[in-house]
Amino acid sequence: xxxxxxxxxxxxxxxxxxxxxxxxxxxxxxxxxxxxxxxxxxxxxxxxxxxxxxxxxxxxxxxxxxxxxxxxxxxxxxxxxxxxxxxxxxxxxxxxxxxxxxxxxxxxxxxxxxxxxxxxxxxxxxxxxxxxxxxxxxxxxxxxxxxxxxxxxxxxxxxxxxxxxxxxxxxxxxxxxxxxxxxxxxxxxxxxxxxxxxxxxxxxxxxxxxxxxxxxxxxxxxxxxxxxxxxxxxxxxxxxxxxxxxxxxxxxxxxxxxxxxxxxxxxxxxxxxxxxxxxxxxxxxxxxxxxxxxxxxxxxxxxxxxxxxxxxxxxxxxxxxxxxxxxxxxxxxxxxxxxxxxxxxxxxxxxxxxxxxxx
Amino acid sequence: xxxxxxxxxxxxxxxxxxxxxxxxxxxxxxxxxxxxxxxxxxxxxxxxxxxxxxxxxxxxxxxxxxxxxxxxxxxxxxxxxxxxxxxxxxxxxxxxxxxxxxxxxxxxxxxxxxxxxxxxxxxxxxxxxxxxxxxxxxxxxxxxxxxxxxxxxxxxxxxxxxxxxxxxxxxxxxxxxxxxxxxxxxxxxxxxxxxxxxxxxxxxxxxxxxxxxxxxxxxxxxxxxxxxxxxxxxxxxxxxxxxxxxxxx
Amino acid sequence: xxxxxxxxxxxxxxxxxxxxxxxxxxxxxxxxxxxxxxxxxxxxxxxxxxxxxxxxxxxxxxxxxxxxxxxxxxxxxxxxxxxxxxxxxxxxxxxxxxxxxxxxxxxxxxxxxxxxxxxxxxxxxxxxxxxxxxxxxxxxxxxxxxxxxxxxxxxxxxxxxxxxxxxxxxxxxxxxxxxxxxxxxxxxxxxxxxxxxxxxxxxxxxxxxxxxxxxxxxxxxxxxxxxxxxxxxxxxxxxxxxxxxxxxxxxxxxxxxxxxxxxxxxxxxxx
Numbered sequence: 001x002x003x004x005x006x007x008x009x010x011x012x013x014x015x016x017x018x019x020x021x022x023x024x025x026x027x028x029x030x031x032x033x034x035x036x037x038x039x040x041x042x043x044x045x046x047x048x049x050x051x052x053x054x055x056x057x058x059x060x061x062x063x064x065x066x067x068x069x070x071x072x073x074x075x076x077x078x079x080x081x082x083x084x085x086x087x088x089x090x091x092x093x094x095x096x097x098x099x100x101x102x103x104x105x106x107x108x109x110x111x112x113x114x115x116x117x118x119x120x121x122x123x124x125x126x127x128x129x130x131x132x133x134x135x136x137x138x139x140x141x142x143x144x145x146x147x148x149x150x151x152x153x154x155x156x157x158x159x160x161x162x163x164x165x166x167x168x169x170x171x172x173x174x175x176x177x178x179x180x181x182x183x184x185x186x187x188x189x190x191x192x193x194x195x196x197x198x199x200x201x202x203x204x205x206x207x208x209x210x211x212x213x214x215x216x217x218x219x220x221x222x223x224x225x226x227x228x229x230x231x232x233x234x235x236x237x238x239x240x241x242x243x244x245x246x247x248x249x250x251x252x253x254x255x256x257x258x259x260x261x262x263x264x265x266x267x268x269x270x271x272x273x274x275x276x277x278x279x280x281x282x283x284x285x286x287x288x289x290x291x292x293x294x295x296x297x298x299x300x301x302x303x304x305x306x307x308x309x310x311x312x313x314x315x316x317x318x319x320x321x322x323x324x325x326x327x328x329x330x331x332x333x334x335x336x337x338x339x340x341x342x343x344x345x346x347x348x349x350x351x352x353x354x355x356x357x358x359x
Numbered sequence: 360x361x362x363x364x365x366x367x368x369x370x371x372x373x374x375x376x377x378x379x380x381x382x383x384x385x386x387x388x389x390x391x392x393x394x395x396x397x398x399x400x401x402x403x404x405x406x407x408x409x410x411x412x413x414x415x416x417x418x419x420x421x422x423x424x425x426x427x428x429x430x431x432x433x434x435x436x437x438x439x440x441x442x443x444x445x446x447x448x449x450x451x452x453x454x455x456x457x458x459x460x461x462x463x464x465x466x467x468x469x470x471x472x473x474x475x476x477x478x479x480x481x482x483x484x485x486x487x488x489x490x491x492x493x494x495x496x497x498x499x500x501x502x503x504x505x506x507x508x509x510x511x512x513x514x515x516x517x518x519x520x521x522x523x524x525x526x527x528x529x530x531x532x533x534x535x536x537x538x539x540x541x542x543x544x545x546x547x548x549x550x551x552x553x554x555x556x557x558x559x560x561x562x563x564x565x566x567x568x569x570x571x572x573x574x575x576x577x578x579x580x581x582x583x584x585x586x587x588x589x590x591x592x593x594x595x596x597x598x599x600x601x602x603x604x605x606x607x608x
Numbered sequence: 609x610x611x612x613x614x615x616x617x618x619x620x621x622x623x624x625x626x627x628x629x630x631x632x633x634x635x636x637x638x639x640x641x642x643x644x645x646x647x648x649x650x651x652x653x654x655x656x657x658x659x660x661x662x663x664x665x666x667x668x669x670x671x672x673x674x675x676x677x678x679x680x681x682x683x684x685x686x687x688x689x690x691x692x693x694x695x696x697x698x699x700x701x702x703x704x705x706x707x708x709x710x711x712x713x714x715x716x717x718x719x720x721x722x723x724x725x726x727x728x729x730x731x732x733x734x735x736x737x738x739x740x741x742x743x744x745x746x747x748x749x750x751x752x753x754x755x756x757x758x759x760x761x762x763x764x765x766x767x768x769x770x771x772x773x774x775x776x777x778x779x780x781x782x783x784x785x786x787x788x789x790x791x792x793x794x795x796x797x798x799x800x801x802x803x804x805x806x807x808x809x810x811x812x813x814x815x816x817x818x819x820x821x822x823x824x825x826x827x828x829x830x831x832x833x834x835x836x837x838x839x840x841x842x843x844x845x846x847x848x849x850x851x852x853x854x855x856x857x858x859x860x861x862x863x864x865x866x867x868x869x870x871x872x873x874x875x876x877x878x879x
Contacts, residue, residue: 007665007668007672008664008668010668010672011664011667011668011671011672014671014672014675014776015667015671015776017780018775018776018777018779018780019776021779021780021782021783022779022821025779025809025817026814026817028805028809029809029812029813029814029817030814055813413749416753417752417753418749418752418753442755442757443755445752445753445754445755446754446755448753450749450750450753452746452749452750453746454745454746456745456746456747456749456750457747458742458747458750458751459741459742459745459747460738469751469754469756470754470755470756473657473754473755473756473761474755518754522754522755
């Protein structure tokens with residue numbers, strides 16, 4: 001009937017232990033779901049959320065700082081993602097921070113990542129909007145390459161323009177070309193430039209179709225531009241030997257500005273290529289880390305050679321080939337980038353020497 | 360039974376009927392018990408003697424008839440009224456029905472501390488006193504499983520007496536005990552009657568016991584009381600059925 | 609036993625207008641019996657006086673005394689579940705998901721159900737046999753005639769204790785199972801307890817915990833109700849004690865599985 005004290009104590013310990021585990025669990029999960037910590041809401045608008053769901057984590061510098069609170073469709077390509085973020089990290093998230101949707105872990109749990117923003121700028125307030133970054137996709141990379149080729153086209157056009165101007169005897173350089181003993185050399189230069197323009201045009205026709213042709217064409221573009229620069233080098237030599245015309249030539253602002261424009265465009269192209277190759281690299285990494293492919297790679301030759309396995313292996317080798325191809329592309333792009341960089345430097349050097357002469 | 364209709368009657372049973380399925384156990388039972396009287400019910404096994412007792416205490420609900428205890432219509436009163444009446448009725452079960460998860464002391468305390476108007480002072484010394492009454496004072500802290508059948512019955516009686524009932528129903532108090540112990544129990548019943556002046560209704564086959572304790576004996580046959588009288592009267596009965604109980608005297 | 613054995617047999621003949629097979633009739637009669645028993649439990653639970661001492665005692669007997677059995681079961685389940693998951697998930701390069709998977713499986717399903725089944729085996733049969741033998745030896749009748757309410761004293765306390773103690777046991781068993789999982793992972797690799805817990809709880813939310821805990825109350829309630837019902841309604845005779853215990857285990861185990869099914873469906877609708 002009655003309970004003696006030792007039994008009561010045992011029962012008490014038992015109940016307390018159970019409740020302790022329960023309370024610990026509730027608070028642990030609660031803190032994970034930010035139920036017991038102060039939070040604030042910000043939102044970001046995406047064109048696609050790529051499978052992000054309510055309750056997914058929000059990361060800042062790789063730390064979980066909150067969860068996705070709600071996802072609502074504003075219009076066809078505007079998806080509003082509201083996230084609730086711990087108050088204590090608010091000071092680190094700036095008004096110009098950016099948000100993107102990435103994959104987390106091996107099985108591709110989606111996670112919303114917030115990137116830092118400029119140090120020193122104002123922190124976000126509750127209810128603010130954070131600018132979104134579109135996640136890198138293959139389509140974007142191709143678009144980037146397209147942009148690169150367009151920039152290359154611009155360079156070519158500008159070079160053509162300069163050449164035309166020179167041909168037409170516009171500006172001092174034109175006069176120079178038409179009147180002086182440098183004429184012949186300049187003539188051959190223009191011919192070369194015209195040639196390269198043609199070949200560049202040809203390249204550009206093919207660029208947008210495949211990445212491959214882009215690579216090759218830009219390579220030949222490189223050669224052409226090299227020629228141009230060589231020719232410009234020659235011009236410089238000529239200028240050096242012909243004192244009387246130099247001043248006139250170098251005060252010609254049209255020519256100098258045009259060359260500066262070329263230089264700027266080359267810079268832009270280099271940047272675009274860099275972006276393209278980086279995106280490629282990202283995709284490759286993603287592919288390598290995709291857990292399905294990873295499984296194939298690791299279990300190569302591990303399973304029985306059943307029909308299924310053979311099919312899978314064939315697929316796998318195709319994937320491997322693709323990967324190699326893409327790797328090669330990446331290397332090529334990097335080479336191109338390097339070459340363009342060299343060219344840029346050379347052009348810069350030439351320009352500098354021209355400027356020097358002008359002084 | 361006309362001569363029994365006086366103010367002292369504390370139990371009146373009339374036209375009691377009970378059937379289990381197609382088996383009619385009680386067909387027409389009438390019984391009146393006066394205050395201070397000890398009535399023994401005789402009858403063959405399985406003829407429903409215990410059923411009468413259980414109808415009186417309310418463990419079994421009869422099909423028809425009426426039971427009046429202390430002037431109250433027992434079959435048609437509310438549950439809490441019934442509980443109050445029950446406290447005034449003691450019931451000694453065949454095997455004692457001790458709560459085997461409790462000590463003897465806890466067994467005896469159990470009914471008392473659950474009464475609505477229970478006060479701690481009600482209990483002081485009472486357990487010891489009741490155990491003294493049944494001669495088992497030393498068993499106070501034992502578990503029921505440590506006690507013999509006779510001892511269990513005595514503790515059961517002590518527990519029944521704790522509530523100071525005015526009427527005690529004994530369901531075969533001596534069955535399954537050796538003659539010496541049976542005799543002890545019979546004497547104990549007699550002692551209690553003398554000491555506490557309780558009314559008793561006893562179901563038994565034990566003629567020794569019946570002879571010792573009874574003021575009056577009724578004989579149950581085919582669901583009715585067919586004979587009635589003192590032990591001495593019935594002993595001389597011509598009826599073959601009644602005689603059967605006294606044959607081996 | 610003399611007359612009592614015969615007279616206490618339940619009436620088996622029904623007075624239904626339509627005919628049903630005997631087993632079906634019994635089945636429906638049992639459902640009605642259990643339902644009214646459970647209903648009576650709730651009514652008596654709320655009515656004073658309260659049997660606090662006896663309830664504490666039943667907490668001790670039903671909760672504390674079941675703990676070792678439940679703890680061992682939980683530990684082994686956590687350990688083996690983890691040991692078996694590691695090679696399988698490793699094949700998919702997802703070995704890091706083992707703690708999370710084990711935690712989900714243990715907290716949502718295996719912990720509550722296995723603990724409840726063990727509990728049904730131990731407590732369901734215990735209550736069934738205890739009350740059954742009390743019924744057979746007329747102890748329940750004895751309480752009744754002494755003006756105490758045996759339902760309140762015997763049944764309400766036990767059902768209440770089972771309802772409250774099972775969730776507690778499940779929580780502890782879950783914790784021990786996770787600890788078993790932690791040890792299993794450390795057989796392959798070194799992980800700190802904190803890392804393990806963080807990754808185990810990574811995918812657990814309140815909408816997982818709440819239905820998982822709620823259903824354990826229902827498991828406990830049904831085990832208590834069935835055990836008490838079977839014991840309390842045992843017919844006379846020693847063999848009926850065994851029958852009561854056996855039936856209590858069978859029915860309460862079945863109830864656990866059925867409630868689990870219904871609750872999973874229900875919680876998927878609500879959450």
